[in-house]
Amino acid sequence: VDCSLYSPGQLNTFFSKKTFVRCVMVSTYTSLVLFFIPWAAMQDSVRGDGKDVADYQSFALSTQTSLMIVVSAQMFLDTFYWTAINQFFLWGSIAAYLAITFTFFSNGLFFVFTSSFPFIGTARNSLKQPNVWLTMFLTCLLCVLPTVAFRFLHINFLEKIRKFTRFQKYKAREEGQPAPAPYRPPPRRVSTRRSSYAFSHSQGYGDLVTSRKFLRLKRRPSLFGRNQSPLVENQPQHYRTITEEAEESQT
Amino acid sequence: MMASSYKDEDGHITVSGSGAAAGAGGGSLRSKKPENTAFKQQRLPAWQPILTAGTVLPAFFIIGLMFIPIGIGLYVTSNNIKEFEVDYTGVEMSSPCFTCSQNFSWNSTKPCTCSVPFHLDQPYESNVFMYYGLSNFYQNHRRYVKSRDDSQLNGNEESLRKPSKECEPYAKHNNKPIAPCGAIANSMFNDSLELIYIDPNGTKVQIPLTATGIAWWTDKHVKFRNPGAENTNLTVVFQGTTRPVNWRRPVFQLDSDPDNNGFINEDFIVWMRTAALPTFRKLYRIIQRRSNVHPTLPRGNYSLEVVYNYPVRSFEGRKRMILSTISWMGGKNPFLGIAYVSVGSVCFLLGVLLLIIHHKYGNRNNAAEISH
Numbered sequence: 001v002d003c004s005l006y007s008p009g010q011l012n013t014f015f016s017k018k019t020f021v022r023c024v025m026v027s028t029y030t031s032l033v034l035f036f037i038p039w040a041a042m043q044d045s046v047r048g049d050g051k052d053v054a055d056y057q058s059f060a061l062s063t064q065t066s067l068m069i070v071v072s073a074q075m076f077l078d079t080f081y082w083t084a085i086n087q088f089f090l091w092g093s094i095a096a097y098l099a100i101t102f103t104f105f106s107n108g109l110f111f112v113f114t115s116s117f118p119f120i121g122t123a124r125n126s127l128k129q130p131n132v133w134l135t136m137f138l139t140c141l142l143c144v145l146p147t148v149a150f151r152f153l154h155i156n157f158l159e160k161i162r163k164f165t166r167f168q169k170y171k172a173r174e175e176g177q178p179a180p181a182p183y184r185p186p187p188r189r190v191s192t193r194r195s196s197y198a199f200s201h202s203q204g205y206g207d208l209v210t211s212r213k214f215l216r217l218k219r220r221p222s223l224f225g226r227n228q229s230p231l232v233e234n235q236p237q238h239y240r241t242i243t244e245e246a247e248e249s250q251t
Numbered sequence: 252m253m254a255s256s257y258k259d260e261d262g263h264i265t266v267s268g269s270g271a272a273a274g275a276g277g278g279s280l281r282s283k284k285p286e287n288t289a290f291k292q293q294r295l296p297a298w299q300p301i302l303t304a305g306t307v308l309p310a311f312f313i314i315g316l317m318f319i320p321i322g323i324g325l326y327v328t329s330n331n332i333k334e335f336e337v338d339y340t341g342v343e344m345s346s347p348c349f350t351c352s353q354n355f356s357w358n359s360t361k362p363c364t365c366s367v368p369f370h371l372d373q374p375y376e377s378n379v380f381m382y383y384g385l386s387n388f389y390q391n392h393r394r395y396v397k398s399r400d401d402s403q404l405n406g407n408e409e410s411l412r413k414p415s416k417e418c419e420p421y422a423k424h425n426n427k428p429i430a431p432c433g434a435i436a437n438s439m440f441n442d443s444l445e446l447i448y449i450d451p452n453g454t455k456v457q458i459p460l461t462a463t464g465i466a467w468w469t470d471k472h473v474k475f476r477n478p479g480a481e482n483t484n485l486t487v488v489f490q491g492t493t494r495p496v497n498w499r500r501p502v503f504q505l506d507s508d509p510d511n512n513g514f515i516n517e518d519f520i521v522w523m524r525t526a527a528l529p530t531f532r533k534l535y536r537i538i539q540r541r542s543n544v545h546p547t548l549p550r551g552n553y554s555l556e557v558v559y560n561y562p563v564r565s566f567e568g569r570k571r572m573i574l575s576t577i578s579w580m581g582g583k584n585p586f587l588g589i590a591y592v593s594v595g596s597v598c599f600l601l602g603v604l605l606l607i608i609h610h611k612y613g614n615r616n617n618a619a620e621i622s623h
Binding site: 110 | 314382605
């Protein structure tokens with residue numbers, strides 16, 4: 001039974017007020033960084049050969065490119081399973097952005113549709129400057145690092161800290177009652193060929209159910225331990241392989 | 252025997268008589284099943300990134316350690332650039348250009364000149380770049396930015412006679428089309444600045460200024476083209492058009508050099524590249540270096556001769572002249588250096604903090620386990 005679809009709803013992870021406030025805070029911070037870092041870096045700056053780089057078109061281009069990279073980085077962080085399709089689309093969108101930018105800023109389109117493509121030459125002139133690249137790199141890093149740090153803390157430590165403090169309190173209070181099950185660290189990812197890009201993650205248990213295994217009285221390891229219910233942990237699926245003695249005919 | 256019914260992957264419910272029979276289901280049922288490829292059975296190999304301590308902590312440390320030297324390098328480079336600014340708006344009564352700024356009128360035939368003395372403490376080596384800077388001048392106002400006709404500036408004959416609607420109200424004057432049309436061209440900066448070096452004997456030496464090579468190559472050779480064929484007389488080509496309202500000379504008299512006249516005049520091109528911020532500087536002239544022995548601008552007294560044509564007092568703007576040397580990262584801008592150093596240190600400290608948290612709470616697993 002595959003339950004990871006139900007947990008966002010049950011834990012109300014996507015549409016709560018807390019999530020909204022967090023989203024607004026992150027967006028405000030990102031917007032401020034995306035504008036003010038290029039602004040401060042462009043104040044009175046010029047190119048390596050003395051010519052202009054603080055013009056409206058170059059400023060727009062550097063802000064726009066930083067934004068694209070930040071958004072792509074967020075998507076990279078949010079993608080759980082990197083299949084070939086994901087790789088193609090995620091890297092492809094950055095490549096498409098660069099291709100489209102250089103096309104829009106090229107000589108050819110300027111000659112055909114002159115007033116619609118006035119940004120001619122801007123990409124060639126400003127993206128050659130190390131100044132501009134350094135500014136974009138700084139902007140993207142400033143936007144992405146807080147998210148990474150927060151997520152790292154959340155995934156690895158908040159659960160542990162909460163459980164540990166809860167356990168300490170429990171232990172201090174009750175001596176005789178049985179202790180709760182110990183916390184086991186999340187199991188190392190098993191290299192799995194299951195990816196989660198659709199609702200049904202696994203083959204299902206139809207084969208298992210229709211085989212005659214249930215008639216035999218063997219004890220089987222439980223599929224889900226108490227602390228490993230995906231309902232509680234809301235983690236990507238980890239599967240333990242179920243050994244089968246004889247291969248049924250594959251359908 | 253077991254009868255079971257189960258939902259197939261495409262939602263087709265089948266009832267099978269036995270386990271063995273299920274595999275050999277009828278030919279018509281099998282055709283509805285998706286193929287057993289990795290893509291359709293969702294078995295594509297997948298890679299899953301997980302943010303563990305082993306990846307995130309080294310990443311923070313590496314970023315911190317990388318950024319700090321980069322920041323220091325940028326800051327040192329910026330500090331080595333020499334820059335000097337002279338504000339010649341003439342706001343105070345004691346300023347040499349005060350009378351020029353007060354007595355400005357559009358119709359005056361005799362231009363007002365003023366002379367601003369200044370002193371350079373250090374010699375400037377290699378090429379020195381001379382900029383004019385304006386403050387409180389919003390070249391990034393949307394209506395202003397759109398007020399130009401790029402086809403006309405590209406040498407299109409049709410647009411020369413019929414400027415686009417975007418140039419209104421600076422498209423026609425006295426029933427003649429304006430070349431170049433639009434508010435950006437109309438407000439072109441037209442002060443003339445000259446540099447005089449006063450050597451210790453008292454003799455005045457005029458410093459040679461280069462007026463070409465100040466605009467982007469793509470602007471000068473692709474975006475801006477004079478109408479008509481090459482080497483035709485520009486006076487003839489621009490017949491039937493009139494100069495912009497605020498200009499004193501028409502566009503085909505901007506420079507005697509035919510390679511710098513008309514729409515491809517580099518001062519004009521530099522002005523037409525609208526600035527992003529209300530306080531900006533634009534390249535005016537280049538002072539070429541003389542030799543490796545003598546500095547381009549030796550230490551001493553100088554004088555800036557201004558032909559004051561450009562009124563900025565009405566919108567409380569300021570005008571200044573800036574002399575600056577250049578490095579690989581451009582002009583003097585310490586912000587990037589300082590930003591890199593601070594971000595690097597914050598990253599490093601954050602990495603240390605995370606390491607402490609990881610060390611303190613990460614190893615408590617063993618203490619929490621209790622045997623049954």
